[in-house]
Amino acid sequence: MSKDIVYLDNSAVTRIDEKVLDAIKPYYFDDYAVATSEFAYTMGIEAKEALENARNTISDSIGAKSEELIFTSGATESNNLALKGVMYNQDKKGHLIVSDIENFSVLNTAKTLEREGYEVSYISVDEKGKIDFEELKEEIRANTILVSIQHANQEIGTLQDINKIAEYLHEKDILFHTDATHTFQRIPIDVSKTPIDLITVAAHTIHGPRGIGGLYKRKGVKIKKLMDGGFQENNLRAGIENIPGAVGFAKAVELITEEENSRLKELRDYLIDKVEEEVEDVTLNGSREDRIPQNANITFHYVEGESITLHLDMRGFAVSTGSACFSKSLEASHVILGIGGDHERAHGSIRFTFSRYNTKEDVEKIVEAVKDVVNNLREISPLGKKGSE
């Protein structure tokens, strides 16, 4: 059944690549031992080698040293470890800065810290989703410990100028964390050139396995361990290592190419151009140029997103929306509201995210379907009609 589905929700999770699965398999069936010390049995020593090779591949891809990468269970854990790890490690409760449109794993971690008595500032973004750099400067206090600004946004794909932010904070001696879940391997980061202190990366967005992620932590940056247990991951993350996951993660990193990223960009631009050409009253959410290659997010005015996604689902397309109705909580997207959009704009927003497995034909098919669905729903809608609102 899934063969006929055009899946365009790749920022939620991607399909695993067969080559990744093949790389993982031996670590479940043959060399399935835990990573042991070099004085233990062969299977364990080899498992340890596989883990370290994976660590090498991944850290290498961002110009980091191998020992600077901590494996975690995914982006959520990495974000928790970065924020709480740094803030808990201070003698006095310090000040943290995050942006308004962070992923919930950053935003809700910041809120938890706030409840625990830490000072937290939230930086607003402009209509394209870019943080206000001047506001960031103004928010800095004598006790500011850490700033966490995402590399790109999960919904609207807007890229932040992390190089500029990193340079500035480095000079001020303030730690900088960036959540790179949606840019890792898509937009280059080089920590040997840019002074970023902590970076969240994950495998699920790049055709890797779920349940594995990483936190880059620059050498010398001190964090507090969050979970008690064994001494794994340099005594910073307890629990037996997910070696199959790490091996799969590294394989996924190896499989991403420059060509693939340019191809995704072409699909993205093709979709945006085609929708703007064929459907009236649409708004592109986020920046036209400064966005990740795999994301297009468009509001279809006068109609509501859950209705659009349901109609599309019945026709074999998987997309997501920022509409409140789509979510269990009935809350509209904090990102669209954050860029100054009203609720109607959030409710009518649809996110299309591409992957290795999408084609130009997929774009043509979905634009055709979206056009039809939106027109049908506008026929029913009381909004946007002459003599009405």
Next chain:
Amino acid sequence: MSSPYSDKVIEYFQNPKNVGEIENPDGIAKEGSPACGDMVQLHLKVDEDTQKIEDIKFRSYGCASNIATGSIITEMAKGRSIDKAKEITWQQAADELGGLPAVKNHCSVLAVDALKEAIRDYEEKHGLVEEQVSTTIEVAKERLKHVMNPIHGLDVLKTNLVEDIEIKDKVITVTVDLAEDHQFASAVKEDIKEKLEPRWDIEEVVVKYRE
């Protein structure tokens, strides 16, 4: 994995009945708001002799259950006397559709409210309302029941969003338990104004936020 919606909801979602407007309608209503993500508009034509709903059309901005309940309510009301139509409950409308997911019951409440409002509009325009009642706190509360609290999907009174109502010299002041910079603040304000401004003895509606 099956859909959270009944087959009947899906059927009405795909093929809604009685969509549109009526020229020179006898009664109209618009409930909900784009801010809440759902809105239903109804137009009525009432036979003056029999007091029966001759024709009824709807438009909907919202999710599948919003469209389906908007549609089913028109079928349930058509041909009924206005008094009988007023008796339709949201539960009956939901049952008629084979049930709704709990989180979507407010769509049915919205559709039923729209029907009652459209009938009230007809009655007011046709002098069927006994006498003009002056706006008291109780009357204001009755009107505010039609303002949704977008945070919970229930009305602003039930969810204690309204802290205080004061009426003085034709000015009604409603204080809401929301900070001015809250994401829903302006939407709630607009909705409250929309419901109270038409009162014949009110000249100004002031909405105050939490300090």
